[in-house]
Every structure is written in structure tokens, then in C-alpha cells.
Amino acid sequence: MNEAAPIETIDPALLLTTVRRSDPRSAADLLAAQADAVALQVLRNLSTAVAHDIIAELEPARRDELSAAASPEEALQWSRNRSYAADTIGRMMEVPAAVFPPELTVRETTERVREIAKRAFVTYGFVVDDAGVLCGLITMRDLLLSGPDARLRDVMLKNVFFLQPSMKLEEAMKAVVYRHFPVYPVCDADQRLIGQIRGQSMFEEQAFEISAQAGRMVGVDKEERLATPWPRSLKFRHPWLQLNLVTAFVAAAVVGLFQETIDKVVILAMFLPVLAGQSGNTGCQALAVALRGMTLGELLPEKQKALVAKEGLLGLLNGALVGVTAAIGMFVVASLQKHPSPLILSAIVFIAMIGSCVISGIAGAVIPLILKRFGADPATASSIFLTTATDVVSMGLFLGLATMLVA
Numbered sequence: 001m002n003e004a005a006p007i008e009t010i011d012p013a014l015l016l017t018t019v020r021r022s023d024p025r026s027a028a029d030l031l032a033a034q035a036d037a038v039a040l041q042v043l044r045n046l047s048t049a050v051a052h053d054i055i056a057e058l059e060p061a062r063r064d065e066l067s068a069a070a071s072p073e074e075a076l077q078w079s080r081n082r083s084y085a086a087d088t089i090g091r092m093m094e095v096p097a098a099v100f101p102p103e104l105t106v107r108e109t110t111e112r113v114r115e116i117a118k119r120a121f122v123t124y125g126f127v128v129d130d131a132g133v134l135c136g137l138i139t140m141r142d143l144l145l146s147g148p149d150a151r152l153r154d155v156m157l158k159n160v161f162f163l164q165p166s167m168k169l170e171e172a173m174k175a176v177v178y179r180h181f182p183v184y185p186v187c188d189a190d191q192r193l194i195g196q197i198r199g200q201s202m203f204e205e206q207a208f209e210i211s212a213q214a215g216r217m218v219g220v221d222k223e224e225r226l227a228t229p230w231p232r233s234l235k236f237r238h239p240w241l242q243l244n245l246v247t248a249f250v251a252a253a254v255v256g257l258f259q260e261t262i263d264k265v266v267i268l269a270m271f272l273p274v275l276a277g278q279s280g281n282t283g284c285q286a287l288a289v290a291l292r293g294m295t296l297g298e299l300l301p302e303k304q305k306a307l308v309a310k311e312g313l314l315g316l317l318n319g320a321l322v323g324v325t326a327a328i329g330m331f332v333v334a335s336l337q338k339h340p341s342p343l344i345l346s347a348i349v350f351i352a353m354i355g356s357c358v359i360s361g362i363a364g365a366v367i368p369l370i371l372k373r374f375g376a377d378p379a380t381a382s383s384i385f386l387t388t389a390t391d392v393v394s395m396g397l398f399l400g401l402a403t404m405l406v407a
Contacts, residue, residue: 016042019054023228028057036069047201049092052081077195089172090165092205093186093195098125102135102153106146113143123183127156132192134160134185162187165194173206174297240384247388254392258399267334268402271326271349275394278322279356283386286311286364294368294378304369311361319357323350341406348401356394363389 015034019027019042031039031054043051043066055063055078067075073095084090097120100109109125116122125138136156146155162185163172176184176199184202186195228236255262255272262268290307293299299307327346334342367385368378 012038012041016045020046020050023232024050024053024057025232026228027054032058032062036066039066040070047092047204048081048094048197049201049205052078052091056082080194084165087169088165089163089167089169089186089197090195092169092197092201093165094197094201096126096185096193096196098122099193100125100127100138100152102127102129102151102156104152105148106143106150106152106155107148109138109152110143110148113140124185125152126185126193126196127152128193132194134162134187134191134193136160137185160185162191163197164188169202169205170295170297173202176202244384244387247384248391250388251391251395254396255399257396258403261399261403265339265345265402265406267330267337267339267345268399270333271330272395272398274326274329275349275352275356275398276391278319278326278353279360279390279394280387282315282318282357283360283364283390284383286314286361287368287382287386288364290365290368291379291382294372308362308365311365312358315358315361316354318361319354320350322357323353326350326353344405345402348398348405352394352398352401355397356390359393360386360390363393 015030015038019030022030031042034042043054046054055066058066067078070078077093077095081091081093097116098113100112104112113122113125122140125143126134127136127138129135135153136158137160138152138156142155142157161179161181163175165186165188167175180199182199184197184199185193186197188194289311290299293303293307327350330349331342331346334345339345363386367382367389371382372378
């Protein structure tokens with residue numbers, strides 16, 4: 001906390017830029033040292049999802065101070081948003097600034113909009129009854145073209161599309177992909193208006209999730225940014241490297257089981273990286289397709305078996321094609337080293353390449369499905385588990401065949 005104190009003199013625009021480039025924990029440390037007004041100004045200029053991630057990292061006392069300094073509507077919205085799970089619409093809601101009763105006239109509404117617009121950006125007006133139920137929506141065009149004495153209930157748009165707070169971002173994106181509204185109301189199960197969310201914020205959050213996917217596959221936390229301090233980056237990354245080391249020991253143990261075979265036929269060691277590299281790449285291709293299908297909502301339960309079958313077939317065909325090239329390479333090397341069984345070694349490479357690519361393709365499709373079924377993020381460290389599976393299968397199959405046929 002003491003290290004962050006000098007930040008109090010930083011230019012607000014620079015502070016906002018720095019916060020945007022920081023992970024939530026680092027951003028919270030920066031804002032903890034600022035005056036309430038400055039911290040609130042920064043939070044209001046961030047997307048709601050990012051702001052709430054930062055607020056969640058603040059010390060409880062500091063969070064209470066900012067809630068007290070914020071408007072009652074903001075404080076209530078922060079408290080309400082925290083009650084919803086991460087990556088849901090409820091966590092990203094904003095305070096709906098323009099809310100009106102249906103009995104209000106167009107003239108009265110216009111006067112209120114003029115006042116509201118001085119402190120907030122108004123896109124739509126939401127019409128709610130005494131119970132807070134969303135009855136309709138009013139656009140600025142409606143206010144401009146309607147008679148001044150007309151009631152909102154007579155000029156509003158009815159049967160308004162709305163999102164529910166429990167919806168996952170991915171689910172909400174599917175629902176709005178063809179609508180392209182600038183703002184969406186958020187209502188509870190009884191259709192009571194509890195917030196609003198901007199389309200831009202949803203697309204920004206989705207873009208961030210997609211950009212973080214590649215990192216999560218290798219154990220890089222989505223919170224890590226370029227400005228994240230190295231101790232925190234170490235904390236994010238190191239546990240996955242330890243896990244990767246453990247899985248690497250599994251692959252090494254498989255090779256150790258066939259140490260006697262390798263000692264007799266040293267040429268086998270030359271082709272272990274070849275098998276592992278090709279099968280690993282095959283698995284990663286299948287994994288990328290599976291994750292993309294999940295992200296876009298294309299991988300429905302009834303399509304999962306078809307995906308696994310397709311990736312198995314592609315593994316078979318690709319394995320056969322690259323297996324021919326690898327077999328030729330083995331035959332040439334074995335012949336140059338005057339090994340007595342170059343054809344058998346070539347056949348071993350060919351068969352092992354096909355088998356490992358088939359298993360790798362299937363594993364690339366199945367691993368994210370298994371993670372999702374157990375409630376884990378399908379992208380989280382998928383490549384670590386996939387690499388272990390491909391290494392064990394490719395090396396075990398290759399050395400096992402060699403042990404049976406030539407050792």
C-alpha cells in the first residue's frame with residue numbers, strides 16, 4: 001500500500017490508461033491510494049465487468065469507502081452485481097439512468113432526459129410500472145416525433161427484448177448477435193428491470209475472453225496483462241509449470257520402460273521427437289477446432305460424437321500420409337547405419353505414426369469435453385493434458401512395437 005502512495009499525484013488520464021493495462025489486483029492496488037473522487041472517476045470510465053473485477057480485489061474497508069462515496073444507485077448496483085457469478089450478464093450490469101413511469105407525458109419525459117443527459121449518456125428510456133416491471137422502451141426519436149401531451153404508455157415500444165442476469169456471456173452473445181442494439185435492459189425472472197448492459201461492453205468482454213483463451217491453454221491466467229508485475233506473473237504461471245513437469249515425468253517414465261530396447265536400437269531415439277511432434281500437432285489442431293466450436297456455440301451435445309469421429313478419421317489420414325514420409329526417413333537412416341532390419345523399422349514408424357495421430361486427434365476433441373463436463377474451463381491448461389496424452393501414446397506405441405519386432 002505504501003509503494004502505491006506516490007500514484008496520488010498521477011494525471012487522471014494517465015492513471016486510467018495504467019489501470020486499463022493492469023490486471024485487476026494491480027489496478028486495485030493503484031486505486032487504493034487515490035482519493036475517492038479520482039478512484040470513482042476511473043471506475044466509471046471502465047467497462048462494468050472490468051470495474052467489478054477491480055472492486056472485488058479491493059480491501060473490504062476500501063470497498064465500503066468507495067460505496068459510501070458513490071451515488072446510492074451505483075452502490076446498490078455494485079452490491080447487486082456481486083451477487084451474480086463471474087462471466088454472467090448480472091456481473092456486467094450498469095445502472096439504468098433513464099427510467100420513467102408509463103403515465104408520464106412526452107413533455108415531462110423530455111425535461112427529465114435533458115437533466116439526466118448532463119450526468120449520463122442516454123440511449124433509451126425504460127418504462128416501468130410501480131412494481132418495477134419493464135413495460136416498454138422509449139427512443140429519443142419517439143420523444144421527438146410524438147405530441148408533447150402524449151403518455152409514454154401510448155408511444156412506447158412494447159414486448160421489449162431483454163437479457164436475464166444469470167445468463168452466461170456466451171449465451172447472451174448468441175441471443176443478441178442478430179440484434180445489434182446499443183443497449184439491452186436486464187430483467188429478473190419476474191421481468192423487473194434491475195440493470196442495463198451496453199452491446200459494446202459485451203463485445204469487448206467477449207473479445208477479451210477469446211484473446212485470453214490461447215494463454216489459458218498453457219496455464220497463463222486471463223488476468224495477466226503486459227503491466228502485471230513479475231511476482232504476480234510468477235504466481236499465475238508457476239503452478240501450471242509444476243503440473244507440466246509432473247506430466248512430463250509420466251512421459252519420461254514410459255520411455256524408461258523401454259530403455260533396454262533403446263540401448264539395443266539407438267536409432268529409435270532419433271525418431272522419438274518426430275513421433276511426439278507430429279502427434280502433438282495433430283492433437284492441437286483438433287483441440288483448436290473443439291474450443292472454437294464451444295466458443296461459437298456450434299458444438300452441441302448431439303454433435304460431439306461426430307466431432308470425435310471426424311478427428312479420429314483425420315488423424316488416420318494425416319497419420320498415414322506423414323507416416324509414409326517418416327517411414328522413408330527411417331529406411332534411409334537405418335540403411336546408412338547398416339541396421340539389419342530397415343524395412344521392419346520403417347513399418348514400425350508408419351504404424352506408430354498412424355496410431356499416435358488417431359489417438360491424438362481423438363484426445364484433442366475429447367479433453368475439452370471432459371473438462372467442461374466436470375465444470376472446468378475447457379481451455380484451462382488443455383494443451384498440458386493433451387501433450388501428456390500424445391507423448392505417452394506416441395512413444396509407448398513406437399517403442400512397444402520396436403520391442404516386439406526388432407529388440
